[in-house]
Amino acid sequence: MAWYRRLGNVFRTERVNDELDSEFQFHLAETADRFVAEGLNEEEARRRAGLLLGNYSVQKERTRDMDVAGWLDALRADLGYALRQAKANPGFAAIAVLSLALGIGANTAIFQLLDAIRLRGLPVKDPSQLATVERSKNFYTAGWYASRNEAFSYAQMKALERHQHAFSDILTFWPTRFNLSTGGQSRYAEALVVSSNFFDVLGVTPVAGSAVLAKDDKVVCSSATAVLSYSFWQREFGGEMSAIGKTISLDGHRFPIGGVMPRSFFGVEPGHGFDVAVPLCVDNVFSKDGKGRAFNETAFWLTPMGRLKPGWTVERASADVRNQSPAIFRETLPAEYRAEGVKSYLANKFKAASASAGVSSIRRGYENPLWILLAITGSVLLIACANLANLLLARASAREREMAVRQAVGASRPRLLLQLLSESLLLAVAGAALGFTLAQILSRALIAFLNTADTRVEVPLGVDWNVFGFLAGWAVITCILFGLAPALRASGGEPVAAMRGARTATASRQRNGLRRMLVISQVALSLVLLIAALLFSRSLQKLLATNLGFDSRNVLLATVTTKGAGMENTDRRRQLFRDLDSRAASLGNVVSAAPILFTPFSGSGWNNSVHADSDAARAGGKEAWFNRVGPKYFATMGTPILAGRDVNDHDDLKAPKVALVNRAFAKRFFGGKNPVGRSFRVEADEGKPDSVYQIAGLVGDTKYNEFSEEQRCIAFLPLAQDDDPGDDRNFVIRARGSLGAVQSAFQHEVNALNPNLLVDFRVLDVQIQNSVLRERLMSNLSVVFGILAACLSTLGLYGVISYMVARRRTEIGIRVALGATRSNVYTLVARDAAIMVAIGLLAGFAVALVLSQYAESLLFELKARDPLTLVLAGSLLTITAGIATMLPARRAARLEPTTALREE
Numbered sequence: 049m050a051w052y053r054r055l056g057n058v059f060r061t062e063r064v065n066d067e068l069d070s071e072f073q074f075h076l077a078e079t080a081d082r083f084v085a086e087g088l089n090e091e092e093a094r095r096r097a098g099l100l101l102g103n104y105s106v107q108k109e110r111t112r113d114m115d116v117a118g119w120l121d122a123l124r125a126d127l128g129y130a131l132r133q134a135k136a137n138p139g140f141a142a143i144a145v146l147s148l149a150l151g152i153g154a155n156t157a158i159f160q161l162l163d164a165i166r167l168r169g170l171p172v173k174d175p176s177q178l179a180t181v182e183r184s185k186n187f188y189t190a191g192w193y194a195s196r197n198e199a200f201s202y203a204q205m206k207a208l209e210r211h212q213h214a215f216s217d218i219l220t221f222w223p224t225r226f227n228l229s230t231g232g233q234s235r236y237a238e239a240l241v242v243s244s245n246f247f248d249v250l251g252v253t254p255v256a257g258s259a260v261l262a263k264d265d266k267v268v269c270s271s272a273t274a275v276l277s278y279s280f281w282q283r284e285f286g287g288e289m290s291a292i293g294k295t296i297s298l299d300g301h302r303f304p305i306g307g308v309m310p311r312s313f314f315g316v317e318p319g320h321g322f323d324v325a326v327p328l329c330v331d332n333v334f335s336k337d338g339k340g341r342a343f344n345e346t347a348f349w350l351t352p353m354g355r356l357k358p359g360w361t362v363e364r365a366s367a368d369v370r371n372q373s374p375a376i377f378r379e380t381l382p383a384e385y386r387a388e389g390v391k392s393y394l395a396n397k398f399k400a401a402s403a404s405a406g407v408s409s410i411r412r413g414y415e416n417p418l419w420i421l422l423a424i425t426g427s428v429l430l431i432a433c434a435n436l437a438n439l440l441l442a443r444a445s446a447r448e449r450e451m452a453v454r455q456a457v458g459a460s461r462p463r464l465l466l467q468l469l470s471e472s473l474l475l476a477v478a479g480a481a482l483g484f485t486l487a488q489i490l491s492r493a494l495i496a497f498l499n500t501a502d503t504r505v506e507v508p509l510g511v512d513w514n515v516f517g518f519l520a521g522w523a524v525i526t527c528i529l530f531g532l533a534p535a536l537r538a539s540g541g542e543p544v545a546a547m548r549g550a551r552t553a554t555a556s557r558q559r560n561g562l563r564r565m566l567v568i569s570q571v572a573l574s575l576v577l578l579i580a581a582l583l584f585s586r587s588l589q590k591l592l593a594t595n596l597g598f599d600s601r602n603v604l605l606a607t608v609t610t611k612g613a614g615m616e617n618t619d620r621r622r623q624l625f626r627d628l629d630s631r632a633a634s635l636g637n638v639v640s641a642a643p644i645l646f647t648p649f650s651g652s653g654w655n656n657s658v659h660a661d662s663d664a665a666r667a668g669g670k671e672a673w674f675n676r677v678g679p680k681y682f683a684t685m686g687t688p689i690l691a692g693r694d695v696n697d698h699d700d701l702k703a704p705k706v707a708l709v710n711r712a713f714a715k716r717f718f719g720g721k722n723p724v725g726r727s728f729r730v731e732a733d734e735g736k737p738d739s740v741y742q743i744a745g746l747v748g749d750t751k752y753n754e755f756s757e758e759q760r761c762i763a764f765l766p767l768a769q770d771d772d773p774g775d776d777r778n779f780v781i782r783a784r785g786s787l788g789a790v791q792s793a794f795q796h797e798v799n800a801l802n803p804n805l806l807v808d809f810r811v812l813d814v815q816i817q818n819s820v821l822r823e824r825l826m827s828n829l830s831v832v833f834g835i836l837a838a839c840l841s842t843l844g845l846y847g848v849i850s851y852m853v854a855r856r857r858t859e860i861g862i863r864v865a866l867g868a869t870r871s872n873v874y875t876l877v878a879r880d881a882a883i884m885v886a887i888g889l890l891a892g893f894a895v896a897l898v899l900s901q902y903a904e905s906l907l908f909e910l911k912a913r914d915p916l917t918l919v920l921a922g923s924l925l926t927i928t929a930g931i932a933t934m935l936p937a938r939r940a941a942r943l944e945p946t947t948a949l950r951e952e
Contacts, residue, residue: 126470133471141475144436147840148479151429152522153486154833156515158422160491163514164507165319165411165418169404171312171508173251174355179215179362180403181208181352181369188392190385191346195222196409197317199349202328202342203380208352211372214365214400215354219249220328222349223320226298227806230612233795234808237280237323238504239298240315244327247275247309249355250316256281257292257307262327269329273306274298277315280323281308296324300612301333314506316353316403319410321506336616345382353403366400373397384733388668410505414498417826417906424580427573428833428840429526434566435844436530438851440472441563465536472531480523487519497825500818564884567841567848571888571925572895574834574841578921579896580903581827581834586917587907588827591820597710597750598648599686603812604781604790605647606632611775613804618773624801625777629678631797632781637790639782640684643767645676647778648685649753649816657731658763659738660717669731672713672761673752676770682708682747684782692724692745699744699766706766708745713761722746728763741765755820756908780812787811826906838928846932849881853940860940870941877940881933889922 083093134141169175182198193199200208205220212218222241229235240246247259255278262269274296276284285291295302303326315322328350331340341347356365377396385393405411491509498505608628615621625643632641646652657669679695682688692708699706707728714723724746729738741763752760767773783790791809798805817824853860860873900912910917 126467127474129467130471130474134474140439144439144475145478145482147432147435148429148476148526149482149486150836151425151432152480152483152519152526153490154425155422155429155522156483156487156519157490157494158418158425159518160487160509160515161494161507162415162418162422163518164509165408166405166415167514168318168508170250170316170318170406171252171310171314175404176402177356178250178403179354179356179365179400180407181218181354181398182401184370184397184399186392187396188389189346189348189396190389191348191382192341192344194224194341194347194349195351196320197223197351197407199351201345201348201380202350203345204376205350205352207376207379208369208372208398211375212354212365212369213372214356214360214368216357217245217249218352218354219243219246220350220352221246221316222328222351223317223322226324227300227609227611228297229806230297230300231804231806232799234607234609234806237298238321240322240325241328241331242325246325249353252309252313254307255310256289257305259307259309261306261325262329269327272303272327272330272333274303275307275309275325276305277309277313277321277323277325278311279321298324298326299334301330303330312508314508316406317410318406318408319505319507320408321504334611345380346384351407353407362400362402369398369400384735386731386734410498413822414825416902417822420580420903420906421826421829424577424830424833427577428837429522430529431570431573431837431840431844433526433529434570435840435847436475438563438566438844438847440530469527469531472527476523476527476531479526480519483522484519494825498821500814500821503818563848563851567844567884568888568891570841570844571885571929572892574837575889575892575921575925576896576899577830577834577837578924579892579900579917581830582917582921583903583907583910583912583914584823584827584830586914587910588820588823590910591755591823591908594751594755596648596755596816597687597748600648600812600816602783602787603685604783604787604794605810605812605815606779606781606791606794607776607808607810608779608798609776609806609808611806613802613806615775615802621773621775622768625773627801628777628779628798631801632779632794633680635781635790635793635797637783637785637793639784640680641779641781642681642684643678644681644778644780645767645770647780647810647815648751648812649819651753653753658717658761659729659731661727661729663729669729670716670761672717672763674730674763674765675752676765676767678767681764681780684780685750687750688748690746690748691722692743694745695764695766697768700768701771703769705739705741705769706744707741708747708764709743710747710749710762712749712759713763714746716761753819823906823908838925841925842928842932845881845884845929846936848884849877849933849936850939852880853877853936856940873941874937877937878933881929881937885926885929889925892925893918893922 080090080093080096083096084090088096170178172178180198181200189201191201199222205218209218220243224239224241225236226239227234228237242261244260244262246261247253253259254275257275258273259275260273261275262272276291276296281287281291285294291305292307293304295304309325328342331342334340341349356362373396374394376398377394381390381393488509491507495505495507495509608625610621610624615624629641629643632638635641646654654674655671656674658672659665659669663669677695679697682694689708690711695706695708709717709723709728711720714720717723717728718726723743725743727740727742729740732738747764749759750762751757752762779794781790781794795807798807860876863876864873896918897913904912
């Protein structure tokens with residue numbers, strides 16, 4: 049309570065002074081009354097009482113020190129003085145706070161994303177006990193894959209549960225999405241298909257209802273419930289408790305809602321939230337024959353996560369699952385694997401890794417870029433601190449007399465140092481506060497940038513102790529970086545010399561030495577950032593200039609889904625898709641339309657081992673990629689047919705199997721000769737004959753899924769020769785005018801055929817651009833921060849040169865009086881700037897060459913030490929430095945000697 053009272057007294061000094069005055073007067077009167085009672089007159093009694101009690105001012109200060117935290121009171125006074133200084137110099141204060149806010153805000157925004165996807169633990173019970181099972185190097189599987197995380201088969205997960213000793217329990221999950229609509233345009237919900245123990249292992253309890261998804265983990269379950277996320281419950285059901293027990297439609301199947309999870313629980317994938325969770329056994333409900341992926345030994349779709357037993361570490365768990373791997377893979381060996389595949393499969397090993405922060409594809413894709421961006425924004429903040437340090441050094445020079453007077457009247461150097469640092473602290477705290485606000489805006493802008501129509505990025509941006517500590521740490525560091533040196537310089541001068549205003553060449557060099565070093569460091573850091581900006585922007589430019597092999601402009605993508613529309617019969621689906629194809633091609637403002645299995649840059653694909661007709665070997669084929677297309681696909685996409693013919697309506701199940709291949713395929717399998725009329729084999733499973741295709745045409749090379757991929761060997765097969773057309777069909781539609789009008793017209797045709805059909809629309813150009821989001825993020829942000837750094841460095845150089853010219857006015861005046869020409873003065877000033885810039889450039893090039901290795905993996909067809917980039921960055925910085933030097937140099941060259949000497 050005593051400290052609480054003393055702390056409170058700091059902020060009510062007037063009341064404390066009044067209380068001290070009253071108390072002293074009371075004691076003085078009481079003592080005087082005692083002397084009067086002893087026989088002294090009143091005047092003499094008061095005099096003796098004053099002498100007995102001692103000097104009033106001294107006693108008052110001692111009492112205040114006992115009743116008030118003196119250092120805190122001094123800090124309060126210093127901050128008040130700093131605030132008045134800021135009000136007196138609003139321009140300087142605004143520049144300082146904004147510079148710091150931009151630097152701290154950008155750093156905090158990037159760190160906040162890193163914290164959310166990499167550092168922060170999952171919002172579950174004891175996240176440090178969670179671990180996931182991953183693949184070791186050279187892991188081999190062949191089959192069907194559907195997961196954005198490392199995926200394993202249902203059989204492998206069950207075998208892992210039986211053999212492992214490290215986990216008290218293991219959950220499995222599969223991220224997917226379900227269509228909520230029952231007709232018209234599709235509307236998707238992000239979903240988790242999970243084992244029935246999912247929420248129990250994580251230790252998460254619902255805020256409403258129950259989290260029981262199924263009675264057990266059987267492959268087929270007779271009943272299953274859906275559990276909703278809190279945000280989905282609010283969005284779709286308005287947070288009504290009556291939602292519990294209602295049903296929700298998922299891909300045309302209805303499930304009762306069992307419960308709602310807490311607001312803080314987003315799932316186990318940072319960056320990817322979920323709307324609804326259902327048990328694994330519902331996968332069989334969605335399959336046509338009632339046998340889902342759990343019955344398929346070569347369907348790899350599940351990601352495991354377990355809770356370690358007490359006393360177990362991740363390293364020990366990793367050793368355990370590695371030792372158990374041979375038995376697991378012997379038990380789960382798919383029967384259809386060939387001999388070479390069997391050998392590779394049995395050599396597989398599992399390993400364990402910490403899952404305290406979950407598992408995340410966003411983390412894998414963006415962790416390294418975010419660390420690089422954090423280094424870039426940190427450099428910008430260092431440049432801003434150097435700029436502010438230069439400004440404060442200039443102010444310290446202007447306040448030399450003030451400091452001298454304070455020292456002369458008894459102020460100690462530590463006291464002056466604390467006063468000056470309090471001014472820096474005020475600016476740092478203000479910059480951090482504004483920076484925090486900017487960080488929230490920047491973080492949300494970055495997340496919005498990463499969101500696409502197909503990928504919803506969800507990152508919890510609440511401030512936790514990691515972010516708060518990072519923000520507070522930067523505030524303290526910036527205060528020290530830009531405030532300590534100027535404060536030491538200002539408080540370290542000799543009072544007599546400062547009062548005389550003595551100026552010597554030696555003193556000038558000493559004063560300017562630190563300022564020069566700060567400018568050199570700014571130039572070096574700015575050069576590094578400019579090199580990074582040019583590298584990432586040129587890399588993106590090269591990436592986007594890549595020849596895709598088709599024309600993506602004005603192409604609408606439409607996906608028609610027959611699930612829940614009463615189209616279980618295969619022949620009916622085939623006829624429906626043919627009707628949609630013909631109707632799409634006949635729409636107004638449509639140039640051409642065609643069906644396709646995988647749309648370009650969709651992320652989906654199909655590859656297999658292939659043998660040319662001259663290869664008699666059964667095994668050891670070369671990899672090729674496949675797609676299925678309908679007639680007029682190549683005309684629609686603008687891909688040239690170089691030889692042979694296109695797919696036509698006669699290429700159906702009754703006709704011989706044919707294929708069109710690209711030039712890369714012809715080069716790899718047929719030595720670059722015309723392959724039309726030749727054939728190739730596609731390896732089949734063990735015990736089945738290979739599929740043989742005759743090549744009917746040769747087409748130009750096209751990209752499959754990425755700008756940066758090596759040119760793949762691609763074979764295009766007729767869609768009509770597919771034994772199972774599936775439930776979905778993609779269409780590419782080239783429009784002559786508005787894509788919106790074509791979309792509406794196509795939707796009308798779909799509804800006319802069957803109103804229960806679901807349609808999903810995308811724009812091909814947008815789908816392609818979304819594939820380079822990471823590269824765009826790196827390019828855009830590095831360019832912004834590079835330009836900001838160059839501007840700050842230019843301002844810093846301008847400030848230093850201007851200050852040096854002002855300090856050397858007398859010297860320059862004497863030089864001119866003795867016959868120096870304007871060009872001599874201009875050269876004198878420019879030489880100083882050139883020396884600083886040259887040293888900064890050399891240091892910057894050295895740092896850039898060392899750090900370039902970390903950016904190499906993010907560049908496309910560009911070396912991190914690209915000579916042209918280095919020359920461009922150096923030239924840009926040199927030009928801006930020249931502009932910054934020009935004005936103060938011209939001012940010095942036009943200086944009149946009589947004016948300068950008269951002022952002295």
